[in-house]
Amino acid sequence: MPRWEPNAQQRLMRAALDLFTEKGYDATTVNEIADRAGLTKTTFFRHFSDKREVLFAGQDIHRRLLAQAINAAPEAATPLDAVREAIGALAAVFTDDRREFAARLRPIVADHLELRERAALKRTGLVETLAKALEERGVPDLTADLAADLGMRAFDNAFDQWVVPANERSLTDLARRAFDELRAAMAFLHG
Known part of the structure; x- marks a missing residue:
């Protein structure tokens, strides 16, 4: 996976919303959000402090x-x-x-x-x-x-x-x- 990919923040937001809709907020992990977006957990934390913040960017x-x-x-x-x-x-x-x-x-x-x-x-x-x-x-x-x-x-x-x-x-x-x-x-x- 490349070190940098465009639109990481938007991809994470979309992935989180999709997962929260499918699985529920409580059942969704940061790892799952990052995986769905095709990014790493580290990339997630470069953009957001936690999974709650992904919804309030x-x-x-x-x-x-x-x-x-x-x-x-x-x-x-x-x-x-x-x-x-x-x-x-x-x-x-x-x-x-x-x-x-x-x-x-x-x-x-x-x-x-x-x-x-x-x-x-x-x-x-x-x-x-x-x-x-x-x-x-x-x-x-x-x-x-x-x-x-x-x-x-x-x-x-x-x-x-x-x-x-x-x-x-x-x-x-x-x-x-x-x-x-x-x-x-x-x-x-x-x-």
Whole structure:
């Protein structure tokens, strides 16, 4: 086997998802994932710290995208408008070719407390990234925290719709609609 092969991380992710679907998360080993991907256990650990992390790849990229989009928002943008731009940037990386993977991943995560906890930790990290970027723009802490959490709530709602097999809309479009619904709900609360 060659020392280096292209797309190792993606191959490991696909292999893990296939095995988790076939055998179950608990019954699948790192060795089996590496074997299915045609790679070694050592290669697996170059990319992921454990089998749980193979399902949550890209978090650093997502955090960077969110922070960059907040920083690039116009100076006059409201905190929620800046978050909307950041969520749009994040949604744009979830192209339609990733929808099937995401849809298959959802029930695996839902069925395992350990994975649900990791998903919650990832979400918390994304909210913290948004809030910190807003604070760096001079937004007060509470306002930044609220805008960040509302933005992720809109993203989560859009993502839930995006993975439905019958859905044909992009995650970007669904995220825009979720933000519009969020604004309408806030206006209703305001009275």
